[in-house]
Amino acid sequence: MRIKLIFGLALAFVLCLITSASPLLAQNGNSSNSHANNAIANSPISQEVIVAKHIDGTENAEKGQKQSSPTIENKTDYVALGFWVNVSLTLITLFVAIAAVQQANAANSSAQAVMRSERAWLLLEGEQIGAPILLPVEKEQQTPKRPVECSIALKNCGNTPASSIDWQFELQLGNSMEAPPSFEIYTRKPQGKRLTPFPVGQNHLGHTTAFLTPQEFISTSELQDITNGSKILWLCGIARYNDVFVQKRWFREKPEERYTLVCLRFICGQSVVNGQWVLAWIIREA
Numbered sequence: 001m002r003i004k005l006i007f008g009l010a011l012a013f014v015l016c017l018i019t020s021a022s023p024l025l026a027q028n029g030n031s032s033n034s035h036a037n038n039a040i041a042n043s044p045i046s047q048e049v050i051v052a053k054h055i056d057g058t059e060n061a062e063k064g065q066k067q068s069s070p071t072i073e074n075k076t077d078y079v080a081l082g083f084w085v086n087v088s089l090t091l092i093t094l095f096v097a098i099a100a101v102q103q104a105n106a107a108n109s110s111a112q113a114v115m116r117s118e119r120a121w122l123l124l125e126g127e128q129i130g131a132p133i134l135l136p137v138e139k140e141q142q143t144p145k146r147p148v149e150c151s152i153a154l155k156n157c158g159n160t161p162a163s164s165i166d167w168q169f170e171l172q173l174g175n176s177m178e179a180p181p182s183f184e185i186y187t188r189k190p191q192g193k194r195l196t197p198f199p200v201g202q203n204h205l206g207h208t209t210a211f212l213t214p215q216e217f218i219s220t221s222e223l224q225d226i227t228n229g230s231k232i233l234w235l236c237g238i239a240r241y242n243d244v245f246v247q248k249r250w251f252r253e254k255p256e257e258r259y260t261l262v263c264l265r266f267i268c269g270q271s272v273v274n275g276q277w278v279l280a281w282i283i284r285e286a
Helices: 002-042 047-063 073-116 222-230
Strands: 122-124 149-156 162-174 196-198 205-212 230-251 254-268 276-286
Touching: 122 162, 122 254, 149 162, 149 230, 162 254
Parallel strands: 162 205
Antiparallel strands: 122 149, 149 205, 162 196, 162 230, 230 254, 254 276
């Protein structure tokens, strides 16, 4: 919207310049006409024309009706006056256009504030994030072996319904407490758009499971490293969804696509069961 307003302002400025330049063009035309009249006046005049003018002059003198035409200097003054009038109108138009742009920006900011207060917010339900299931592959007796996994749930915390397009979450095992090993999941393309409704309320949750990537399983030594803090278990993911607001693109309207980026770090207590997920960072679309 701001681009369209700037384009309209530039167009109005160009039109005003063209309008202001028209008196100058008219002045140039008058100058050309005056030069042409001077050339005619300086050209030789036949005897018949002189006699005719003498007769006409005599008749006008008898009637006492001698008319004088405006001089070139008076015409030039009118042209200059028109030019400055157009310049003044141009400046007034620019001031009005700037005020209109400022009012439009204020209205847009107000509309964005209302939209943020009423839109949907699809977030993780903290109480529904389960503890990770960490079973060393050497000690598992069942077949197939159970991978490292964690159950999570999404909830609409906004004031209007939402429709989830896609959500992807995974567990990562890294050596640093500052950042997860990979950020590839945040730029990964959707696996396939699936519209899952998310009404507003505590009882409407979307459940999913995050698995350890890429190895899926851990060893006994890796479990010990997680317990003593040598290795860090991360929960990373992205949730894409639509809300009730639409976004105008030229002549089309499409649902506004939102997203939530999540990154949690698991901290072990005396055992894995007593551990908890803490927020590393989270980015929500404004």
